[in-house]
Amino acid sequence: KTSFVRSSGSSSHREDVFVDERSSEGETKPKPQFRDECFRKMDLMIEFTNLRNPKHCPTGVYVMPSADNFHTWYGVLFVHKGYYKNGVFKFKLEIPSDYPERPPAVKFIFNLINNSDGLFHPLVDPSTGSFSLSQQFKDWTPHKYYIFHVLHYIKKSFKKSVLDNLLEKHCPNKQAFTTYHNETHTFSVMAKQCADLSISRTVLYDNNIEANPIQFSDLADEKLDELKSYMKPPETEGGRPNYSSRRTYSTSSITNPLT
Template sequence: MRRRAKQEEPTAAAVDLDFADRDRALKDYKIAVEYKHLWQHAPGGVYVTPDLDDLRIWHGVIFVRRGMYANGMFKFSVELPQNYGDAGAWPRLVFMSTVFNPLVKPSNGELDLRLMMPGWNPAGGDCMLKVITYMKKIFYTKDFALAAPPNPEAQRMFRDNKSGFAERAAACVEESLSRRYESPPGSSLKFTEPRPAHDSVAARILGAQIGVPAAAGGGDAGAEAEGGDAMEA
């Protein structure tokens, strides 16, 4: 009669590893759900896509339609920490090109999220849709009243020298356009230079739209409405 092999008990290390794997899988699932929510409700003019190799890195771009940053095409990246989903686990949003703005750190291009979201709490509604909406607002706001802005020079100039601020913002727009074909590794958000073959396709698309009335509201109207907001903290 063959003896039954003794079943080994799982070690504490194996149990801890299994728990860690499950915890990470659950966090990854929540990130995927949150991205889908963002994809369905993202504000106009903003596009975001996950990195090809890392779910916790997102690449995005905002097309600014009006205001001092009009015609800008600002690319940015988002990094979600390993414990993202927990209270106090802020994401990081960093612009690829210069954004001269009271809410953007001049040293590294990072958007200051803690100023407007001092206690990151997913249970209280903090999420990436809120971050992206806030990011869009900084390009359209008509007033900044921040007690301790990340870029004090930008706030002073915005308040005391609007024409000078407008020049700095225009320079940011030019830089963003000059770098529009640059893409970080892992990004599927790529822009290529126009080619003659594209002209015929564009002509067909535009030709098909001739005579079709524009939809009421949406798009630019939404951007203008956001432009009246003020940033205070």
């Protein structure tokens, strides 16, 4: 079998290459590496786009790829209930080049003041911020699990139902695990401290990572009212909002479809 491959590059330097996928002995030759990388990147782009579909990206979670590297995604989680209520936690996804053969690596970006050890959570390494996926995805299977499964697990890991059933061997923060099971009140106090610190000006407005497209800044009340006026749908003659029957999305907007 002979396939025709056109290499990338400008039109003046583009070359047409014929690739014989079988040797003279009839053995199949490996496919060109660049072609495999191209398809993987395309699949990843489709997966990001599909996060706009209902039930893909969980509510309260926003993600955007880095402008410098599409294999690095930045995210933020808004927690509305539980021990970490009102917390705003930033994180990063490092997607391996051979994804989906291997899962993405998750790391929380939580540079707290006073030399704190970071986010106090059983699944978060206190020294690196790395988030453990081993309990939920101990047998990662390509094309069965996707990034949106990881995003849902990140959100659920802050809920009591998941915290109750964590196994110590999967928890890099042994102190947080032990405190949760033996001193629940102390754990709740420390979790609340993390939530409060995450929305403090020092932490929330810490935008020192230039590649992170999700940046927080202070907003005056007048500016907030102005933005709200843009979001209000126009009214019809009957006084009812004129909602479009078709929902549209901006490609530059942060992904967070309604579930």
